[in-house]
Amino acid sequence: xxxPKQYKLLMxxxxxTKETGCCPSFDEMKDAVxxxxxxxxxxxxxxxxxxxxxxxxxxxxxxxxxxxLPKLKPSAVIAEEKKxxxxxxxxxxxxxxxxxxxxxxxxxxxxxxxxKFSVPYEMVRGGQYYALKVEGDSMEGIGIxxxxxxxxxxxxxxxxxxxxxxxxxxxxxxxxQIKKEGPEVLLIPKNDSYEVRRLPASRVKVQGILSSLVRxxx
Amino acid sequence: xxxPKQYKLLMxxxxxTKETGCCPSFDEMKDAVxxxxxxxxxxxxxxxxxxxxxxxxxxxxxxxxxxxLPKLKPSAVIAEEKKxxxxxxxxxxxxxxxxxxxxxxxxxxxxxxxxKFSVPYEMVRGGQYYALKVEGDSMEGIGIxxxxxxxxxxxxxxxxxxxxxxxxxxxxxxxxQIKKEGPEVLLIPKNDSYEVRRLPASRVKVQGILSSLVRxxx
DNA sequence: TATTTTTGTTCTACTTTAGTTCTTTTTTGG
DNA sequence: CCAAAAAAGAACTAAAGTAGAACAAAAATA
Numbered sequence: 001x002x003x004p005k006q007y008k009l010l011m012x013x014x015x016x017t018k019e020t021g022c023c024p025s026f027d028e029m030k031d032a033v034x035x036x037x038x039x040x041x042x043x044x045x046x047x048x049x050x051x052x053x054x055x056x057x058x059x060x061x062x063x064x065x066x067x068x069l070p071k072l073k074p075s076a077v078i079a080e081e082k083k084x085x086x087x088x089x090x091x092x093x094x095x096x097x098x099x100x101x102x103x104x105x106x107x108x109x110x111x112x113x114x115x116k117f118s119v120p121y122e123m124v125r126g127g128q129y130y131a132l133k134v135e136g137d138s139m140e141g142i143g144i145x146x147x148x149x150x151x152x153x154x155x156x157x158x159x160x161x162x163x164x165x166x167x168x169x170x171x172x173x174x175x176x177q178i179k180k181e182g183p184e185v186l187l188i189p190k191n192d193s194y195e196v197r198r199l200p201a202s203r204v205k206v207q208g209i210l211s212s213l214v215r216x217x218x
Numbered sequence: 219x220x221x222p223k224q225y226k227l228l229m230x231x232x233x234x235t236k237e238t239g240c241c242p243s244f245d246e247m248k249d250a251v252x253x254x255x256x257x258x259x260x261x262x263x264x265x266x267x268x269x270x271x272x273x274x275x276x277x278x279x280x281x282x283x284x285x286x287l288p289k290l291k292p293s294a295v296i297a298e299e300k301k302x303x304x305x306x307x308x309x310x311x312x313x314x315x316x317x318x319x320x321x322x323x324x325x326x327x328x329x330x331x332x333x334k335f336s337v338p339y340e341m342v343r344g345g346q347y348y349a350l351k352v353e354g355d356s357m358e359g360i361g362i363x364x365x366x367x368x369x370x371x372x373x374x375x376x377x378x379x380x381x382x383x384x385x386x387x388x389x390x391x392x393x394x395q396i397k398k399e400g401p402e403v404l405l406i407p408k409n410d411s412y413e414v415r416r417l418p419a420s421r422v423k424v425q426g427i428l429s430s431l432v433r434x435x436x
Numbered sequence: 437t438a439t440t441t442t443t444g445t446t447c448t449a450c451t452t453t454a455g456t457t458c459t460t461t462t463t464t465g466g
Numbered sequence: 467c468c469a470a471a472a473a474a475g476a477a478c479t480a481a482a483g484t485a486g487a488a489c490a491a492a493a494a495t496a
Binding site: 277 | 493
């Protein structure tokens with residue numbers, strides 16, 4: 001029957017003519033099929049014409065017509081589609097993106113947004129996670145920059161030295177390193193321009209522990 | 219099938235004959251399609267007749283007949299399919315993880331590994347990408363730490379100020395900010411303990427541009 | 437019917453887009 | 467490792483698109 005490339009091309013031609021009413025050009029086809037040169041498209045089309053899946057007017061632009069479609073998919077195409085589906089089901093996980101973390105609002109107050117952030121499944125295995133955009137430079141010293149997205153594992157306790165989302169007085173959420181000292185808690189920024197805050201433990205609530213970080217350039 | 223102009227004209231002819239009961243003149247068509255001369259319309263009509271979408275009585279005014287129209291998918295179906303595609307856009311894709319970038323080996327020498335790294339599709343749309351583990355602290359100043367994974371877009375040229383994977387003398391690959399100064403290239407680390415390297419452009423090959431960064435905190 | 441107006445046809449010239457052909461390079465499978 | 471197939475790339479040729487003008491045939495109308 002057809003080779004995977006032939007199949008892919010035929011389906012593409014069929015799809016675009018049915019959707020737009022006009023036939024794609026060789027250049028458009030080469031992009032769709034993933035080739036870098038039109039000459040490959042030419043060969044594929046010759047093959048499809050020979051096998052009577054296409055009809056063409058030679059030397060005319062965009063003058064192809066689909067005669068028939070194959071009843072069988074090449075197994076390589078089936079495999080590829082299955083792989084994509086698996087990727088869809090397994091690898092992708094969406095976690096809520098709660099907005100910016102800075103001074104001000106506690107996380108849960110803005111938890112009703114439905115922004116989502118997609119992360120690899122491995123990054124959020126075993127636990128509940130959410131994402132936050134970092135605002136400000138108070139953690140610059142350990143490579144957490146303004147605009148980064150941090151992925152936080154929900155937790156209400158943390159170990160000394162963990163980077164946590166800490167809610168102070170039920171109204172202000174920040175990302176800081178935490179350290180317990182007896183009845184008090186230290187919230188330690190990682191930037192010399194900021195002061196360590198020392199608070200009674202009762203005023204600080206841990207809302208999660210930093211699990212990973214994603215940054216986009218440009 | 220048809221070229222975009224042919225399609226547009228055919229649809230116009232079909233629409234106006236259905237609405238007004240008579241066929242538009244060449245002048246009306248040229249205005250509708252956006253041409254300044256009737257001769258183009260003539261050519262388009264000849265093509266449509268050849269492809270058996272129109273029938274005409276030669277030398278008669280307004281004597282065209284639409285034989286058939288390209289059969290399109292209902293737009294509802296197209297919308298449905300687009301939705302499915304969007305779902306795939308949210309899927310994860312795997313890109314090759316080429317190992318550590320530091321001093322020593324060029325990237326391509328270790329490209330035969332089959333480690334993979336999963337990232338959201340949005341992060342790697344339009345281009346070829348690969349992932350590298352960062353080794354060393356030479357870029358600490360802009361928040362790129364030892365052990366981070368960087369996602370690199372393949373490219374062989376870069377703009378001043380881009381963070382790039384640079385291959386020096388075909389044997390040593392590093393992640394640095396790049397700056398061109400006439401015949402020379404500066405490779406700028408972001409850590410005061412490291413020196414800027416100034417090299418003739420011929421010794422430096424760009425292998426990719428930093429696109430995003432992922433960090434895991436155990 | 438004669439005349440005017442509308443409309444279609446033809447031609448030339450030029451630019452852009454698209455298809456074809458061929459050679460070289462890369463990839464693949466035995 | 468080699469041969470065959472696939473792909474890339476460049477060069478080339480043809481068609482499509484654009485415009486303008488001139489003209490011929492048909493339609494309108496006086």
